[in-house]
Amino acid sequence: xxxxxxxxxxxxxxxxxxxxxxxxxxxxxxxxxxxxxxxxxxxxxxxxxxxxxxxxxxxxxxxxxxxxxxxxxxxxxxxxxxxxxxxxxxxxxxxxxxxxxxxxxxxxxxxxxxxxxxxxxxxxxxxxxxxxxxxxxxxxxxxxxxxxxxxxxxxxxxxxxxxxxxxxxxxxxxxxxxxxxxxxxxxxxxxxxxxxxxxxxxxxxxxxxxxxxxxxxxxxxxxxxxxxxxxxxxxxxxxxxx
Amino acid sequence: xxxxxxxxxxxxxxxxxxxxxxxxxxxxxxxxxxxxxxxxxxxxxxxxxxxxxxxxxxxxxxxxxxxxxxxxxxxxxxxxxxxxxxxxxxxxxxxxxxxxxxxxxxxxxxxxxxxxxxxxxxxxxxxxxxxxxxxxxxxxxxxxxxxxxxxxxxxxxxxxxxxxxxxxxxxxxxxxxxxxxxxxxxxxxxxxxxxxxxxxxxxxxxxxxxxxxxxxxxxxxxxxxxxxxxxxxxxxxxxxxxxxxxxxxxxxxxxxxxxxxxxxxxxxxxxxxxxxxxxxxxxxxxxxxxxx
Numbered sequence: 001x002x003x004x005x006x007x008x009x010x011x012x013x014x015x016x017x018x019x020x021x022x023x024x025x026x027x028x029x030x031x032x033x034x035x036x037x038x039x040x041x042x043x044x045x046x047x048x049x050x051x052x053x054x055x056x057x058x059x060x061x062x063x064x065x066x067x068x069x070x071x072x073x074x075x076x077x078x079x080x081x082x083x084x085x086x087x088x089x090x091x092x093x094x095x096x097x098x099x100x101x102x103x104x105x106x107x108x109x110x111x112x113x114x115x116x117x118x119x120x121x122x123x124x125x126x127x128x129x130x131x132x133x134x135x136x137x138x139x140x141x142x143x144x145x146x147x148x149x150x151x152x153x154x155x156x157x158x159x160x161x162x163x164x165x166x167x168x169x170x171x172x173x174x175x176x177x178x179x180x181x182x183x184x185x186x187x188x189x190x191x192x193x194x195x196x197x198x199x200x201x202x203x204x205x206x207x208x209x210x211x212x213x214x215x216x217x218x219x220x221x222x223x224x225x226x227x228x229x230x231x232x233x234x235x236x237x238x239x240x241x242x
Numbered sequence: 243x244x245x246x247x248x249x250x251x252x253x254x255x256x257x258x259x260x261x262x263x264x265x266x267x268x269x270x271x272x273x274x275x276x277x278x279x280x281x282x283x284x285x286x287x288x289x290x291x292x293x294x295x296x297x298x299x300x301x302x303x304x305x306x307x308x309x310x311x312x313x314x315x316x317x318x319x320x321x322x323x324x325x326x327x328x329x330x331x332x333x334x335x336x337x338x339x340x341x342x343x344x345x346x347x348x349x350x351x352x353x354x355x356x357x358x359x360x361x362x363x364x365x366x367x368x369x370x371x372x373x374x375x376x377x378x379x380x381x382x383x384x385x386x387x388x389x390x391x392x393x394x395x396x397x398x399x400x401x402x403x404x405x406x407x408x409x410x411x412x413x414x415x416x417x418x419x420x421x422x423x424x425x426x427x428x429x430x431x432x433x434x435x436x437x438x439x440x441x442x443x444x445x446x447x448x449x450x451x452x453x454x455x456x457x458x459x460x461x462x463x464x465x466x467x468x469x470x471x472x473x474x475x476x477x478x479x480x481x482x483x484x485x486x487x488x489x490x491x492x493x494x495x496x497x498x499x500x501x502x503x504x505x506x507x508x509x510x511x512x513x514x515x516x517x518x519x520x521x522x523x524x525x526x527x528x529x530x531x532x533x534x
Binding site: 078082083089090091092093102108150154 | 417
């Protein structure tokens, strides 16, 4: 049985700067895996690599045992790899509902989209209220909910989330993580990049800790929470979020 | 008949064609960030194709439809065959604009070679005595142009609003990278935008042809007026393109009627200059939101 996603010895660069120095990680079906690390450690780069926005220099990417590193992003979406990017990436000029419908581009089935829309609205009632509004008028937390809801419309096999807590008030962050837990319990596999290690390690089964484009540590979330090095480096500062 | 109403009616009819040109220009500009200077010559080639098909005794509807589809195909060819390869080699938007300018000159020369520079008469698409519509007396041609402009603008609106491809096109105009992350094949959507845009230009060219004479430079005026309409509407707004076209048509007709016919075209130029100087975002335009 292959893991759902298997990244082996991947390197990637932005121009002359080597952003990933050979990382290997895997995500198994049904898991929530966290990708932790400081700003600039390579979390976003790793997710962009998996989503297909950045080609690997070396190494391989397997999804369900099949190589995907040559596929463009839109074909990875077709396989079910869906990214909620940093900064949320909503379409500000489109309405909330249109943003959500774009998530359904993967199957373009009106009936299924309508059913999924109701499900997303049940999960995020505020989006139901705001469905006819331009998405650019939403608050940051609402935009994050919209971005997650839109990704769910694609019925992802692997949901990639880049810093879902970034720039949001603590109460909103807690709400978003509760929803992420519910989404996982409904059967979605996730890989979450997060600076807030506290939150991520509570939700995740396993975690990888990135430092300077390399994997410094990995293991069960429980074990990492009790690891003295992790405590000192990543958990101690959890209250001083950006 | 009240002359003002006549001028307005005639202006709306011409303005509908400017609006169609402007719609194509704006659609292409929003989707691919390219101001298409080849728009007039692509419309001209399509019109020559309609002319040739009519000469070959094709039935009128078939000849027109054939020429419009040919125009759409040409548009897709320009995007897929010229702009896409250039973009993949990291050409800047300015390079792409210059590319369309070069294309315009090539097409113009090619048309001179294929069809010659003599002036040809394009057959009338409708005939019959003028009709009385409310307070105005309008020719059937004027009515046809206005109807075509309005119906195609509504059809485009419906397409963008209610179809998957239309929604995808709007997403691509806002954030192509994010559209890709939704699974949208951005390259194919750009082909579609160019096909529709140049197809609309072909319609405008074919409708304008019976009113002017057909020769390789015949569509220059239509292109300039289309640009003026697009700029007036804000260059990024589709409703603005239509409103801009109709406004320009009516104003220039009033100027021609009350001031001097010769000032019609200079007026369109003056309008571009004035709008860009005073209100660069146009009547209905907004700056494009695009993530870099």
